[in-house]
Amino acid sequence: MMAALFARRTGKSVVILEKMQKLGKKLLITGAGRCNLSNRTLNSSFYKSEARPLVESVFRKFDGATILKYFKELGLHVYADETGRLFPVTKQAASVLKVLELELARVKVSVECGFTVSEINPVGGDRRSGDSDSLYFEVVSSGGLSVRGKAIILCGGGKSYPALGADGNAYGLAKKFGHSTVEPVPSTVPLIVKDPWCHFLQGQKIRAKVRVLEGREVLREADGDLLFTQYGLSGTAILDVSDPVSIALNREKKKEMILEMDLLSFLSEDELRSEIKKRVRRGIPPGDLLEGLLPHKFSTLLAREADVLTGNVSGASLDLLVAQIKRKKFRVLGTRGWNEAEFTAGGIPSFEVTEKLGSKFQRGLAFAGEIVDVQASRGGYQLAWAWASGAVAGSAA
Ligand SMILES: Cc1cc2nc3c(=O)[nH]c(=O)nc-3n(C[C@H](O)[C@H](O)[C@H](O)COP(=O)(O)OP(=O)(O)OC[C@H]3O[C@@H](n4cnc5c(N)ncnc54)[C@H](O)[C@@H]3O)c2cc1C
Incomplete structure (x- = not known):
């Protein structure tokens, strides 16, 4: 959606081809339905080290402040929680999707849902003769429909939650152009x-x-x-x-x-050892020694495992008890696999794309979003990458 909106700004006519019956199915479940859409501390250090040069160059063109400014222009207001994670003030991911959809309609981006891209064929544009003007792509759906375009931005996502659309098939579309994939794992x-x-x-x-x-x-x-x-x-x-x-x-x-x-973790091993000894001296029953420190079920389990239920809480049994708690x-x-993984680690290697997300192997082809192997921490960094890379790839299309 971001790629389409920014490509449209350059005056081109743009169509989004989406295999599901609606756009943004995954977006709706992000942040447990609240959509953690970015982070106050957004910078490249939250992404895998090999991808940082690409992430940095993208954020130089479209940084965290620009993401927020753009959403504000679309009418979406956000707030930061105590850790810096940014959410829509409505606390509903649906609001984020809605403002994007309204903008797509306003600027007249066409949307074709139920279109599963199964092939992308470049036509014309002979490299040897330097003829780039005649290059176009024919995009074919699994149902046999076809659409032509001068440029393609492949935003097929990763492999997590496949029921919501992205299931890894888009890597296969890129492979045809010589792209490899860092093996995707949950x-x-x-x-x-x-x-x-x-x-x-x-x-x-x-x-x-x-x-x-x-x-x-x-x-x-x-x-x-x-x-x-x-x-x-x-x-x-x-x-x-x-x-x-x-x-x-x-x-x-x-x-x-x-x-x-x-x-x-708030007690050192020595502090924990003296705390337990103090409780033993106060005559606390062995099965209750950890009450107030850990939930009751833990107290019983740990006392049994460290063999202190007999009342012998010293020497080896105390060491064992402390080790079980601290180590x-x-x-x-x-x-638990793809159905429970939030993100994908892996995808199109960042060194196979240019600073503007263009393919290094095929003119007219670009990437954006989770399909690129940038792998970030939790905290809104995945979506921040999706917005920023979409905007940069779209502007350059
Ligand atoms: C449970 C969960 C919670 C999350 N929460 C957060 C969060 O709070 N903050 C955060 O930053 N990130 C979060 N994420 C990650 C975030 O949702 C993704 O990183 C982000 O959606 C990636 O955007 P994308 O556009 O690249 O891919 P997607 O959102 O996956 O979109 C890809 C689209 O491509 C379509 N598609 C795929 N193949 C084809 C094809 N062949 N033809 C046509 N269409 C195709 C798919 O149907 C899909 O709609 C969460 C993920 C999950 C699963």
Whole structure:
């Protein structure tokens, strides 16, 4: 939609070809229906390091302030929450979609829904004779319809939530022109863990610090909600560390990854040890030693695992109790896959596109949005990339 609006500004006639019956199906579920559309701290450091040169050049042309100014022009007002995430004041993703649709209609961008692009064929434009004027593309739908255009901006998205439209088929359309793909894997996704804790604690949510370990190296660390589920672990802390886990398991084919949890990150190990000793001295029953620090179910489980229920809370059992609280390890065996992943890690490599998002292999072809492998953190950065890259690609079309 952004690419179409900005291409239209250059005076061209523009059509959006969308396979679903409506535009913006995924947009409607973003930010749990509230649409976290950007972030006050928007800059390239929130994107994967290999993609930063491209992201920086795009944000130089269309930065966070420009995104907000543009939406304000369309009539959408936004507010920032305490962490800097930006949402529409209506707290409804539908408002974001609506202002975009109103603008598409106002400036007369055509929209063809139910058009699944199955082929893009370049015609004319002989390179050797330097003839670029005669180049055009014939875009064919799976139903046999065809549309011609002088330029194509491929915005087919990633692979997450395939029922909402983007299912990875657009990578195949780019491949024909010589583009490769960094293997797409689910990102920002709950994790499958085999551990009796998950069964016992399912439904329990606490705040915790989570680390992804590879040997002694910490690959990623996050602080946030930790939710125990029947299949494993979810919550914001898990979503935030899920990328390196998913890449290792799904792309690098590792058998398992190790997560380490700190269930009481506001206490050091020494502080926790003296707190427990103090409680023992006060005569608190062993099964209740962690009451007030962790939810009741954790107290019972931890006391049983550290074998302190007999009343012997010293030496090895105290060390074990502290270790289970501060350094509990879980073996991650998989992710919950595309139906539960918010983002896609992978896609068209950023080094295969120009600063204006043009294909380095095919004149007249460009990309925007999640189809490009820029992989960002949670917090509105994905949509910010979609708006900015759409605007830049559209302006250059
Ligand atoms: C549950 C969830 C919550 C999210 N929340 C946030 C959030 O709060 N903030 C944030 O920044 N990001 C969020 N995201 C990520 C964000 O939604 C995406 O990064 C963004 O929508 C990408 O925009 P896009 O236009 O590139 O792709 P999409 O929004 O996926 O749009 C691609 C479109 O292309 C169409 N299409 C695909 N193939 C074809 C074809 N062959 N022919 C015709 N049409 C085709 C699809 O139907 C789709 O409509 C969330 C994602 C999910 C799944």
